[in-house]
Amino acid sequence: MTPEFAPDAGSALPLWLVRDGLPDQLGEAARNWANASGFKGGSGQVCLLPGKNGAIEGALIGLGKASGRPPRERFVLAKAAALLPEGPWRVMRWPEDVDPAECAFAFLLAQYAFGRYRKADGAKARLVAPDGVDAARLIAMAEAEFLTRDLINTPANDLGPAALEVAARDVAQRNGFAVDVIEGDALLDRNFPLIHAVGRAGDQPPRLIDMTRGDTGPTLTLVGKGVCFDTGGLDIKPPASMGLMKKDMGGAATVLGLAQMLVATGAADGMRLRVLIPAVENAIAGNAFRPGDILKSRKGLSVEVNNTDAEGRLVLADAMAYAAERKPDWLITMATLTGAARVALGPDLPPFYCDDEDAAAAIHAAGMANWDPVWRMPFWEPYEEMIEPGIADLDNAPSGGMAGSITAALFLRRFSEGAAHYAHFDIYGWQPKPAPGCPKGGVQQGARALLGALPDLLK
Template sequence: MTPDFAPDSAAALPVWAVWKGDPLADQAGPWPKASGFSAKPGEICLLPDASGGLAGAFLGLGDRAVASRHRFLMAHAAALPQGIWRPVLPQGLDPDESALGLLLGQYRFARYKGAAHDGGTQFLCPEGADAARIRAQAAGEFLTRDLINTPANDMGPDALEAAARALAQEVGATIAVTTGPDLLDANLPMIHAVGRAAEQAPRLIDLRLGDGGPRLTVVGKGVCFDTGGLDLKPAASMALMKKDMGGAATALGLLRMLALTGAADRMRIRVLLPVVENSVSASSFRPGDVLTSRKGLTVEVNNTDAEGRLILADALALGAEEQPDLMISLATLTGAARVALGPDLPPFYCDDDATAGALSRAAMAVRDPLWRMPLWDGYESQIEPPIADLDNAPSGGMAGSVTAALFLRRFAHGAGRYVHMDIYGWQPVLAPGRPKGGVGQGARAILAALPEILPAAAS
């Protein structure tokens, strides 16, 4: 489905968003109290008119004092009856966040259920919100979610390439794809090594949009399914591995946002997606193999389940050769990041304090949380094995997200500034506007921070 607001309509019914204890509910007469309405988050009270029809509704927001714990409370409005609704927001509730919540609350992944969402409940854009920008963000997020939610039998490397081609056509981007043995000729050997065991060939997808202004390069990890390779994952760890292409999905969602907001008119955007399936066959790469990367650095493979950083390394090295002003990698990379910060708060790594500060502020402002972690030089020795330049899986298990970021940084040299985001790409429990399943992380924060990070792109 395409997220959108309803056109203005005189038939739209008001839905008042109400904090717990808000006197507004008392002003509506005895009905809300008699109905037991207490403005709990997501609680709805339908208001009758004099003839018994529907005059409007109250939507509970919960306790204002703990509102900072929650995001997109207006997404609960999706439970209202079919019709067109006009949101009325209380003072202090951000119109843009509320508008985005209304659209995100309408997301459904119904590809395999046989019944698509009918779109019968629609909303006018809240007063004061930037409808076009919110619509663009939701469109990008819906794309990311659909890609992650689709299982690997229908979202392998071929299908992910098809999705990238469809987006390129939609937004007017160019696309080039290097596949299979051609990766070796193009000096992308680690992408080939990781993906060569799968039935569908590994590939590097290269999208470009815009022809003027600063250069932004985004690299998204596209492991369409991760068995762990010969270091096979246990069943419990393999269950969610359709989401291991969440970095690529988020990168495509970000590209859609940049195009629809017009940001692509002011910068040169390049999206690089190394796309593979980490499978098991006679041609699988092995523990103990030493691979030579595009950059010329050798990598000892001490765990075939640490494959994401291998494919990202070649793509980062390729991207850095153009010396972009900013290069960002997005990847569902380490379990260590989840242990440290949980599923909702992805860590990011950046050597440049000004860039990191802009990202942190933007992330909090648009409720797309990120947390800066250190690129700690003292751990560099952990990724330097005796027989090769780098180790893809240092022993010991400590600081796993940090050492992964240090590994990637070796391949990003040449970019003006580099940011790595270790995202989860999955919503483990139902939350307002975020059903259980695939979710984008970091894209909206990047979109909001770019005018400060790349000011020439904002003019």
């Protein structure tokens, strides 16, 4: 589906945004109707206004009372959009504390529905793009969000490594990328032993998808974890933990959405953009890698496997080492990597790691400005010894269970050497319960924050 704004044809019905009282421009009949209908201006509340002949002549949308704190709900107008009748609508007056761009983006998000397996419709109401907003940019952001959601929502029987490759090739073709794929035993021939080890037990061969665009300018390399299903391997997950593992390729889905946004908004012009996706299934079979195995990485570092369910950092490590060989200006990893990140910050607020203070501040600020909050966590040096098992260079799953997101980030950082700057996002990629503009299911995290920050970071 393609998100869209209503054409500005003069037929749009008026919308009034209500915070602390009905707008003065309403006539007496409309005010009486709103009061009689019990309209209080609550967050996302809608009151349709009838005309003299019974047709709808406008609507009120409640924004809730101003509290001076961040709102408890993002994208309130997406909730309202789902309640409005089909047709074009125009906001007549913007309260001073309301961001028209966020409201317009909320209307776009409300149009999403995952309809691959049954008929599903998003909101039918369409907003006339407010004056002064970059409508094309907002549509590009929503299109990328829909792409990411669709990929995450698709189950592994229809989105294994081969289908993820097809999806990546489709993004590449539409956005001017060249594509190279290294598959199966060729991974061993080309020195990607960790990707091969993790994926060799799957029915579909593991592969490394390599997309490149541009040949001049600063270099940005995005690496997304593409574990299309994660059983946990021989350290098998319990059923309650395995049920959502179709989303373990959320990092890959997110970097594909981000790459598409960078191209659609023009931010990719004048840069060398690369996307690497190690696409595997962490399956169980006689040839699955085992707890206690010591594996050699592309970088040459040996890794003791103390838990086969900590496979994401292994496939990322080889892809990162490959990326770092070209010495990019920025190397960024995105992965549904640890449960520890969710324990620390919950499903809505993904942590990110970055050693550059100015860059980290810019990423955080861009996340807030683009309605995509992220929270910085530390590469805490004293924990480095936790990922050094003694028998090998690195441990993929330190015992004790403490600081799991930090130790995973420290593990990955060992493979970023060569890149001028590195940032890692430990995303969840899933909306556990419906919220305005975000139905239960796959969700994009961190991509809009990076879209806002990267143009300055790459100067």
